[in-house]
């Protein structure tokens with residue numbers, strides 16, 4: 001099958017070069033008069049080893065797109081591929097396994113377990129999958145995010161930026177192909193945001209993983225290779241090599 005649309009190129013198929021592909025993805029919520037079309041037949045793809053920001057006005061469908069792409073939500077129609085795997089065709093059990101092994105997710109609110117120290121938080125996804133990760137592996141993940149000396153600290157003993165970096169280490173411990181991040185810097189100050197964005201950049205540049213990040217912030221988006229714009233549940237253009245000014249201008253046009 002072939003996928004067309006912004007950022008994909010006419011006739012480009014679901015190939016090894018794409019980490020994630022959405023084909024005619026629609027997501028309806030509610031019934032009758034309360035029916036909402038959060039996504040209206042979105043076609044897009046995210047290349048392996050790329051960093052994409054997804055932007056758009058409030059309610060344009062950004063979080064829904066991320067949730068469907070990450071297998072956390074199911075589209076009403078259309079298909080989602082992680083690599084060449086059609087995740088729309090998987091059972092819940094298969095999808096859970098795929099999410100554990102091939103996908104990482106980072107949320108705005110960190111979602112760390114308050115009673116566990118950083119090391120235990122990072123190890124948690126592997127433990128839930130029935131593995132017992134060695135101390136060396138967990139410490140290496142914490143070192144990767146610059147927190148090699150904070151493994152024994154609980155979330156309350158860490159700054160917001162450090163907590164988000166623990167969340168990134170937790171998402172990366174399974175060495176996922178794709179890291180999805182929904183407003184990862186939304187709760188952070190400028191300095192901590194820069195640390196987290198630098199980390200996401202290095203995940204792409206040094207580890208060759210793929211990052212897809214929803215953000216409202218043109219500065220955060222300027223760290224990406226590409227910005228994909230959504231408006232009213234559909235893709236409305238993209239920018240390669242985004243600058244803060246170009247992103248702001250495009251957003252103003254979409255909102256205006």
Ligand SMILES: Nc1ncnc2c1ncn2[C@@H]1O[C@H](COP(=O)(O)OP(=O)(O)OP(=O)(O)O)[C@@H](O)[C@H]1O
Nearest residue numbers: 029030036037038057058059060061062063064065
């Ligand atoms: N569980 C749900 N039930 C009903 N409607 C929903 C649900 N989730 C999202 N929606 C609706 O779908 C549309 C898209 O929502 P979504 O959260 O994807 O937008 P967004 O671009 O991420 O918004 P924001 O920037 O405000 O976070 C909105 O109109 C929203 O109200």
